[in-house]
Amino acid sequence: MTVPPRVTKAVIPAAGLGTRFLPATKATPKEMLPVVDKPAIQYVVEEAVRAGLDDVLMITGRNKRPLEDHFDRAVELELALEAKGDLDRLAAVRASSELAAVHYVRQGDAKGLGHAVLAAAQHVGHEPFAVLLGDDLIDFRDHLLEQMVEVQAREGGSVIALMEVPHDQISMYGCAAVEPGPADDVVRITGLVEKPPVDEAPSDLAIIGRYVLSPTVFEVLRTLPVGRGGEYQLTDAIQELIAVEPVHGVVFRGRRYDTGDRLDYLKAVVRLAADREDLGPPLLDWLREWLAEQPGAQGAP
Numbered sequence: 199m200t201v202p203p204r205v206t207k208a209v210i211p212a213a214g215l216g217t218r219f220l221p222a223t224k225a226t227p228k229e230m231l232p233v234v235d236k237p238a239i240q241y242v243v244e245e246a247v248r249a250g251l252d253d254v255l256m257i258t259g260r261n262k263r264p265l266e267d268h269f270d271r272a273v274e275l276e277l278a279l280e281a282k283g284d285l286d287r288l289a290a291v292r293a294s295s296e297l298a299a300v301h302y303v304r305q306g307d308a309k310g311l312g313h314a315v316l317a318a319a320q321h322v323g324h325e326p327f328a329v330l331l332g333d334d335l336i337d338f339r340d341h342l343l344e345q346m347v348e349v350q351a352r353e354g355g356s357v358i359a360l361m362e363v364p365h366d367q368i369s370m371y372g373c374a375a376v377e378p379g380p381a382d383d384v385v386r387i388t389g390l391v392e393k394p395p396v397d398e399a400p401s402d403l404a405i406i407g408r409y410v411l412s413p414t415v416f417e418v419l420r421t422l423p424v425g426r427g428g429e430y431q432l433t434d435a436i437q438e439l440i441a442v443e444p445v446h447g448v449v450f451r452g453r454r455y456d457t458g459d460r461l462d463y464l465k466a467v468v469r470l471a472a473d474r475e476d477l478g479p480p481l482l483d484w485l486r487e488w489l490a491e492q493p494g495a496q497g498a499p
């Protein structure tokens with residue numbers, strides 16, 4: 199039996215326009231917005247590295263400078279921190295440049311996620327690879343990507359991450375039709391549809407921003423017609439893959455934050471800060487007091 203190639207490469211699309219977060223994202227990619235004290239994309243790179251994927255390709259757009267700078271050395275800053283003896287901050291500054299081998303490719307026009315992933319074809323070659331959306335955070339305590347890599351090694355083909363969402367919200371996501379699969383939380387995908395009307399959705403299982411894809415997806419993407427919203431949709435390409443290769447879904451029941459959405463972003467900042475030893479206790483004390491003062495709270499003026 200031939201051993202399937204191990205997944206070693208992570209592709210992180212970060213070339214979207216981030217219109218939901220304007221004007222903050224006018225000159226800064228939304229993936230660089232801070233979540234507590236790290237940009238969102240650093241959590242995503244850390245997640246890839248933890249799953250054993252230390253070859254990272256970022257798909258960038260017109261604002262690529264801050265992304266490149268963040269994962270590069272900052273010699274002047276490092277010297278200044280060293281001179282001050284601020285070793286904790288020095289370590290934090292160095293950590294992002296030492297995380298992984300980070301490569302960059304430009305998407306050109308932001309013509310959709312499918313178009314962004316196709317820009318990775320040359321770098322990825324003929325191996326299965328992971329795609330992690332740069333604005334989608336999976337809590338570091340949940341090991342989704344590791345599980346997806348394992349499922350891909352066992353079942354071959356491609357694996358996508360799914361999450362159950364309230365029925366009336368399914369039209370905001372790609373949606374999967376599924377059959378039972380090899381485990382309770384691993385299903386076989388029989389169809390995918392991007393942002394279906396609620397009454398046409400085949401399930402309440404939404405596609406979230408983690409994929410382990412077979413390189414066959416590039417062949418499909420090369421001839422893919424433009425899809426919903428005038429964009430090349432990765433969902434449409436995976437739908438075509440179902441006809442030729444197995445596609446499985448891992449149903450994720452952990453913590454996920456869409457930092458490209460303003461409300462979800464705020465929740466991510468509060469929840470991750472509340473869990474921190476240094477910030478959590480004073481933040482929670484303040485939140486309790488502040489909530490008690492809000493109109494409608496018990497005992498509020």
Ligand code: UTP
Nearest residue numbers: 211212213214215216217218308309310314332
């Ligand atoms: P989104 O649909 O959330 O990104 O794409 P967007 O278009 O930037 O967001 P809004 O709706 O305008 O606010 C999910 C991920 O795919 C990337 C984005 O950067 C994000 O990480 N993406 C999207 C690309 O890299 N290229 C594209 O053409 C579209």
